[in-house]
Amino acid sequence: MSDTAGLVTLLAGLAIVVGLLSMVLPGLPALPLCWGGVLIWALFGGAGPGRWLVLAVATVLALGGTAIKYMLPGRNLKRSGVPTRSLFAGALLGIVGFFVIPVVGLIIGFVLGIFLSELARLGDAGRAWPSTKYAVKAAGLAVMIELCAGLAIAATWMAGLFLA
Structure with missing residues (x-):
């Protein structure tokens, strides 16, 4: 492996690690970073022809993970009756919370935003709390789906390092 290929491989791995970390510590586009690391490696890493298969699998995983991340939790939230307005309030207060604490x-603001929105909508803390729990579970499910997709991309890339 040449020095350039080694540097590209190192940068690709770094992009994947940063993508995985950004799933837990938000702020960066997680799956696009993981996929971008594989793309950089496939284009400039100097691996064999199997690199295109690795990139294709990583692309399917990134697109599938992104689609499932939004569809599955969203469907569960619609079923539980949590309106989009409450999620927006949670996201907004989460962003404010991220800078305050x-x-x-981010987590505290998200939960507080959803709870306050549901409290205003339902008028009762006893009824607002179950909606808040549904929303928090849905957000956790979205993070887990994204993390699984990102780890699958990382595993695919690592397999490609040895096989391509």
């Missing part, structure tokens, strides 16, 4: 403020 770094990292954990």
Whole structure:
């Protein structure tokens, strides 16, 4: 492996690791970063022809993971009756919370935003809390789906390092 191919492989791996970390610590587009690392490796890494298969599998995993990440939790939220307005309030307060209380403020703000929106909508804390729990579970499911897709992309790329 040449120095350039080694550097490209290192940068691709770094992009994948940063993508995986950004799933847990939001702020960067996680799956596009993971997929982009594989793309850079496939284009410039100097691997054999199997690199295109690795890129194709990573593309399917990234697109599939993104689609499932939005469809499955969204369907569960619609079933539970949590309106989009409450999710928007949670996202907005989560962003504010991220800057007020770094990292954990995102989670606290998200939960608080959904709870306050549901409290305003339903008028009762006892009825607002179950809706809040559904929304938090849906957000957790979305993160888990994205993490699984990202780990599958990383595993595919690592297999490609040895096989391509």
